[in-house]
Amino acid sequence: MRLAVVGSGYVGLVSGACLADIGHDVICIDSDPRKIEILLAGGVPIFEPGLEQIIAANRNAGRLTFSGNLRQSLRDVRAVFLAVGTPSRDHDGCPDLAGLYDAARDMALAIEPDTVVVVKSTVPVGTGDEIECILREAGADESIAVVSNPEFLRAGAAVRDFLRPDRIVIGAQDRSGREVMTKIYQPLSRAGVPVVHTSRRSSELIKYGSNTLLATKIAFINELADLCEHAEADITDVARGMGLDSRIGPAFLNAGPGFGGSCFRKDALALVRMGEQHQASMRVAEAVLASNEARKRSTVRRISAATGKPLRGCAIGVLGLTFKPNTDDMRESPSIPLICGLIDAGAAVRVYDPSGHAGAQRVLPGDVIYAKSPYAAATDAEALVVITEWDQFRNLDLDRLKRLMAEPVIVDMRNIFRPEDLRSRGFRYHRIGAAPHAPEAPRLHALPRDARRGLERSSNGSAIVLDERKRRSRAELKAASPAS
DSSP: OOEEEEOHHHHHHHHHHHHHHHOOOOEEOOOOHHHHHHHTTTTTTOOOHHHHHHHHHHHHHOOOEEOOOOHHHHHTTTTEEOOOOOBBBBOOOOOOHHHHHHHHHHTTTTTTOOOEEEEEOOOOOOHHHHHHHHHHHHOOOOOOEEEEOOOOTTTSSHHHHHHHHHEEEESSSSSSHHHHHHHHHHHTTTOOOOOOEEHHHHHHHHHHHHHHHHHHHHHHHHHHHHHHHHOOOOOHHHHHHHTTTTTTTTTOOOSSSSOOOSSSHHHHHHHHHHHHTOOOHHHHHHHHHHHHHHHHHHHHHHHHHHHHOOOOOOOEEEEEEESSSSSSOOOTTHHHHHHHHHHTTEEEEEEHHHOOOHHHHHTTOOEEEEEEHHHHHHHHEEEEOOOOHHHHHOOOOOHHHHHHHOOOOOETOOOSOOOOHHHTTTTTETTTSSOOOSSEEEEEEOOOOOHTEEEETTTTTTTTEEOOHOOOOHHHHHHHHHOO
16 A cells, blocks of 8 residues: 655654555655655664664665655555654643644645545544544545554664554544555554454553553552662562562563653653543542652652762762663653752763763753763762663673772662672662662561560451550559459
8 A cells, every 4th residue: 555654753754664664655754854854865863773774675665755745745645644743731731732733734635535544643532533523624525534543662662563563453433444454454463463443532542541551560660669678678579579470460560760751651641631631530640640750859869878978079970861772762761850950969970871962962951971981971980870771781891880980889770780790899789679788688577476466457457566565564554453
């Protein structure tokens, strides 16, 4: 089929390239002349593993082209994928749909009868209905179908996620739209990928429900990690024991500095706003957002506690800027509040990231120093903080690090190192979800026999150990009282 993708950002470019890779003729359209210029010149405006190669291969095969002219590009197109960004609005947190609606109006008179308009953007429930109204009001033919087809692409693994997804969700209100979408994805469904057919509104809500549930797992494991630190448990062991339960699974149970990126906060906040609009409170999503913000703000306190002194005048090295490895995406990255907080506290901050420097310079204070290597970031540092789990950080020369640092203090916000490797070299190692100087063997807290006899059950079934002093006081009073 001949397909068009409107919007050549992260979702649109990956989707367009991968649709071409499974055999379709695809034209990617964008209103940003600079982006189209880069693509026409053979470049790629974003960093995503495997994307450059797949774009080059399909351009050379003649299946993938780029254009800045929306109306001319829609001639003889069977389906148009809308992949326009829907960021949160500053004043209320609702998704900003202005760009998406503008694109629908612009293409209304250019798309031909029987074309399928596919909403790939993440949009609130009911948006497909509104787009259908916009197209009709602008004069589009009534045979044009509007379909929801949410994306589930992870930064750093987007190409794989598109070509080998867990599922494909298609929300269509009519038979013609459903049939066209089934044909588009036939190469993937034949390979065994499940295709979920739903109503348009259900499809729109699946994306928000999925991302908010994943964000909930992250927020929960981070709070559990805090408990582990105070209770002398280890979150790594706890998460593994939980994740082996098939009902829970191990994914998204890695404790860290809080979730970032373009999706989780935006989508959880949008779900909260949808709940308000439909009189259905999303209290769990509200708690997840509050927990994550508190998590991000706590990182500066962790570093101050690790150094054992005020941060004013301290040299702090930071490894990792992007919200996750294998991307250049800085959106909502936990590194931003961390570094801004360090600067506000008077620390001198030197950072290193394999791909995030350009994006970081647009959002971080101007007095941040950008190092050329992890070792340069660590030089003369009184603490080194790992904020993003790039693989190259896992294999650093620890002896060299110690020689370079002013103080051998490492705050590992991703638990990428083995504690014994660092402590055997004399580092003061602080990781997430474990006491700073956890004992080698677990301490057993056995109750004395007398205290065990004082174990009672409360009315709600929870166990309560009676205070030993109160128990003894009652025994003494009973012994002193005259016999009845």
